[in-house]
Amino acid sequence: DIQMTQSPSSLSASVGDRVIITCRASQNIDYYLNWYHHKPGKAPQLLISAVSTLESGFPSRFSGSASGTDFTLTISSLQPEDVGTYYCQQSYGTSYSFGQGTKVEIK
Amino acid sequence: EVQLLQSGGGLIQPGGSLRLSCAASGLTFRSYAMAWVRQAPGKGLEWVSTISGSGSDTYYADSVQGRFTISRDNSRSTLYLYMHNLRAEDTAIYYCAKLPDVVIVPAASRGYFDYWGQGALVTVSS
Numbered sequence: 001d002i003q004m005t006q007s008p009s010s011l012s013a014s015v016g017d018r019v020i021i022t023c024r025a026s027q028n029i030d031y032y033l034n035w036y037h038h039k040p041g042k043a044p045q046l047l048i049s050a051v052s053t054l055e056s057g058f059p060s061r062f063s064g065s066a067s068g069t070d071f072t073l074t075i076s077s078l079q080p081e082d083v084g085t086y087y088c089q090q091s092y093g094t095s096y097s098f099g100q101g102t103k104v105e106i107k
Numbered sequence: 108e109v110q111l112l113q114s115g116g117g118l119i120q121p122g123g124s125l126r127l128s129c130a131a132s133g134l135t136f137r138s139y140a141m142a143w144v145r146q147a148p149g150k151g152l153e154w155v156s157t158i159s160g161s162g163s164d165t166y167y168a169d170s171v172q173g174r175f176t177i178s179r180d181n182s183r184s185t186l187y188l189y190m191h192n193l194r195a196e197d198t199a200i201y202y203c204a205k206l207p208d209v210v211i212v213p214a215a216s217r218g219y220f221d222y223w224g225q226g227a228l229v230t231v232s233s
Contacts, residue, residue: 091218
């Protein structure tokens with residue numbers, strides 16, 4: 001099975017800060033890497049699909065990139081509404097898996 | 108507008124069985140694969156199972172293989188998860204989710220979850 005290692009597990013940053021979350025796959029997954037935003041008490045929301053395709057409804061301060069089996073989610077200027085937990089998810093095979101999650105808070 | 112409305116869930120004793128339902132609207136249900144994803148208390152998201160649009164292909168996480176069964180009734184636009192021999196570690200919020208493709212093909216299907224249900228809490232405890 002493909003393992004996804006996400007870091008950091010949590011972070012606290014100031015409004016306006018640049019935030020970077022990384023995810024490493026245990027094997028090649030091409031571009032089958034997706035990101036979700038999850039707020040407590042709500043359903044997760046698809047944020048980015050296929051490494052870098054931003055879903056409608058999310059602002060352009062969110063972006064995704066890849067280098068080999070390393071994937072990055074960047075928030076260019078953190079806003080209060082961005083708090084919550086972010087998860088990466090690989091969809092390369094038929095058995096999917098998520099990263100452990102990164103909890104983002106405002107300092 | 109795509110909507111996924113979940114029902115079922117509740118408190119069940121270890122070893123018991125439970126069925127979750129997910130009624131879809133705003134889409135041609137048979138044209139999309141569907142899935143179940145869960146979140147245990149204080150834990151992250153865990154993929155549970157996926158089913159193709161026709162229902163002919165199903166996939167399960169190792170943690171539920173042989174105990175859970177995913178199915179769908181395309182005439183009713185409804186997804187199901189039958190859970191048997193439940194364990195304390197199955198306690199979680201269960202979400203149904205829609206995929207963008209009708210089939211699940213390794214390294215070809217997109218495999219992301221673009222719409223989610225509201226979640227249903229399953230508590231396994233004596």
